[in-house]
Amino acid sequence: MTTPTELYDTHRELLDRAIQAAHDRDYWSAFPESPSKSVYGEDAAPAGERAFAALLGKTFPIDVPGATGTVSTERSPFGLELGVSYPKADPHALVAAARAATPAWRAVGTPGRAGVAVEIIKRINARTFELAHAVQHTTGQAFVMAFQAGGTHAQDRALEAVAYALSAATRLPGTAGWAKPQRGADPLRLAKTSTVVGRGVSLMIGCTTFPTWNSYPGLFASLVTGNPVIVKPHPGAVLPLAITVQICREVLAEAGQNPDLVTLAVEEPGEGIAASLATHPDVRIVDFTGSSEFGNWLEANARQAVVYTEKSGLNTVIVDSTDDYKGLLRNLAFSLSLYSGQMCTTPQNLLVPRDGIETDAGHRSAEEFGADLAAAIDKLLGDPKRAAGTLGAIVNDGVLGRLTEASGSASVIHPSGTVADEQFPQATIRTPVVVRLDAADDKVYTREWFGPVSFLITTESTPRSLEVFVETVRAHGALSASVYSTSPDVLSAAREAALDAGVHLSENLTGGVFVNQTAAFSDLHGTGANPAATASLTDDYFVTGRFFTLQSRHHVSEQPRPEEPTNV
């Protein structure tokens, strides 16, 4: 057994570095994003693939308290037969097991819990290749993206959440002395103790497109602040979280803790276990990524809990002018194509002045801009092999349905096409559709069309584009926004508009950074300031609702020496 305290000591240097990075917001990553042999070793890739293959067609090896029977719900967007089944959960048994495991976890203290969390994340990192296959064949992400977004970037986001939770939960010293001077008498002296107590059972509801990246921050923030976590994957993307929970339980048990601190809640589709769990009186924290419909339901109904949601929105690009037209087109084409637009940060609404834009390639009318963008998409996706690596596969029929619906529009600028994959001939791969609209067509573009669907929306002028941006995002939310302009006044107005809309802003991205990507330790993801999300990944607000600090105090005759604060 390695105790939590020993694990904290082992990982303290990494935690200190992570806390520093989260404070400085400069570039830092703990987990290399390159799946190359020089980084992960000669055998890592084939070993990961073998480990993944060994899971197929079997019941996943994991203990679930009170489980009855098994469930199998996943299908690969690449057409691979998965056939993994999972023990079927009983919500009441999960909550009871979670509660039973809590007191000993509280007694560990925050640094020890952070040590356990880092050990878990490092073991997840050691299984990144296996996880990448699991992410690829549940989400439809291409392998390299699955390795990065589903693997190392998710691990960085996990570590970031641990760093924030550790900092926030140790900001008050564990012990303090208090001496109030008294006129003509000795001071009144008290010794005071602070203890961090978790809010209660935490429920993590995963999504189908980013099962790990979107789940890890809440999972680890809850764990470190003293809460047991029930992990409820989306029925379409269970395996990546099942592997995660398996690792959590293994590390917890080795650290002398009850593994039921992290359990897996798998259901038949439509069983509604997420809703039952989210409204259970002992469930006090809910993290959710997914549709606005269920997210809003959770916010309205999980009243006994703090609810952190990330939902849908209208990601917007304001195009005014540029001094790097080629860069703009290349960057935007990639943003629209990456993972077939199935990112919560993919741009949907591209706002362009009706009279066109000024560029370093001369004035371009709105029509010309649309044609140039379509050409840039075609160029990016011209080679089928590279196209498949960028697009990945379509995750489910819902996305396909929206793609079909948008493709039926009268004003398609770029039609969606089919791409064949060499390795997985049955994969469902589509290029994005771009549709031309007018600012007056708000009934169409104020709805989220999650997937490879975007709209080139002509407006009266850039000032009007900014108004549309603020109005639609305030009303419907957004997880990303960007602006292209050579005018300092327009950029300044766009910044103010983004503050009014409550969304982060990227300006003039023409190189290798894309609006749909955020980097752990530097970029916040979501703001809380618009309807698309209630909090940022990760800031203090995301972690401080997960615990309470309880004090005790008693008289002492001498001033006690305060302990060294554990937060460094």
Place this chain on the structure above:
Amino acid sequence: MTTPTELYDTHRELLDRAIQAAHDRDYWSAFPESPSKSVYGEDAAPAGERAFAALLGKTFPIDVPGATGTVSTERSPFGLELGVSYPKADPHALVAAARAATPAWRAVGTPGRAGVAVEIIKRINARTFELAHAVQHTTGQAFVMAFQAGGTHAQDRALEAVAYALSAATRLPGTAGWAKPQRGADPLRLAKTSTVVGRGVSLMIGCTTFPTWNSYPGLFASLVTGNPVIVKPHPGAVLPLAITVQICREVLAEAGQNPDLVTLAVEEPGEGIAASLATHPDVRIVDFTGSSEFGNWLEANARQAVVYTEKSGLNTVIVDSTDDYKGLLRNLAFSLSLYSGQMCTTPQNLLVPRDGIETDAGHRSAEEFGADLAAAIDKLLGDPKRAAGTLGAIVNDGVLGRLTEASGSASVIHPSGTVADEQFPQATIRTPVVVRLDAADDKVYTREWFGPVSFLITTESTPRSLEVFVETVRAHGALSASVYSTSPDVLSAAREAALDAGVHLSENLTGGVFVNQTAAFSDLHGTGANPAATASLTDDYFVTGRFFTLQSRHHVSEQPRPEEPTNV
């Protein structure tokens, strides 16, 4: 005009000291609690009294946007004729004015806002004598208590909230550079900016017993994080908050800001303006102190807002044993008597083993302990003049009604008596009633009897007392708890029980510290972990829900130099 930045520079040393104190949790106070001439000067007391007297019988001089007519609702528990009237507010006009004032306040930035806040608090401090009279004659607090709890302690709690808000809202650097290494190419470089944006219009609903102390943390936390604040006093205690709002508006105007950032919302009793404002779509933050009934209503209905409530609870004392029986009795008698038990932290339920307790004065049966406690109360309140100074006056008929109801019980241990006041013969002054109950009488003692009513409840044993403590506080909440025991095992069990119940614990208070008192910068008030309150005064959770951090980012060719972080 003194700009917010200049005010920040002026008060920076004090802010740094406050942040340090909030971090260390040792004793520190910025505002001397002694109303003596040597501290506040020869003329301060008479000048304050004159200023207070000049307000009586007139319309309070304050601008209220959209006001129509005036309202007068206060009566002094000491019988003084007040006759102060206030402009009657129109909720929609207040919200509109608050919104109009917001953009310029956002542009000030967090340090400047903190500078303005400290200037306000210092001017409040300069009017402490005047405020103490206003607090005394609305709440019924005796003058010295009104000076301290309503004056300097409230000012310390205000400064503490400013320190927390400033720290939390400047924890992310205003600017950061990001450079991601690229294989065989220059790093990708971005410059990033963070801007703090307030959540929206903030509503502060004050209470009748601690109009300033309970209101200041939310008021100042919201202001510093960029939100306008509508101050809605309890109809029974308007004047202390009217003076506060007047000072806020004066300082804001002098700093070049729109004074409508802080407005006063006064209504006729029963008009329901608090409910209309709390559910207004633009009101995004609600702070409330008062009844569980309205607090729970706010939590259920003000769904567009974050809601911070402090409600009622069952403050509990577990009496097991003591090595300072006299100290215990003296301390407990004072806690029950201070401000006639009209503190949200006054003990109500005293749990004692049926077979009595061991003390340094020998074994005392439960009956003997009850008699000794009654005698200690009589001794404390034997001299009418000193008694009036401790008890203050009964704030309203609701308290009087509960006192009468409890006095009708069959098992009164200490009957409530009437005390005459020399200065204010019409003051309503009562000593506390203590009633003997059994653990089985939970229908009586699981209800809050706010006021000078407490119950000596006999239980089977101390372990059973701890169970009753945990069960009742988990179900009904508590803002304070204390234990008396000479047994390390019992103290340890009581600490665990307090963690389970979610309440702060005081142990063996026998000297000059009382369970009903908490010190700013060292003691948290409320926990969030039981139904009596949703948050602590003051910790990060109390401030982080009041703002969002919004980022913008753009490419740069050279690594930008990060600014000095403003948080020191």
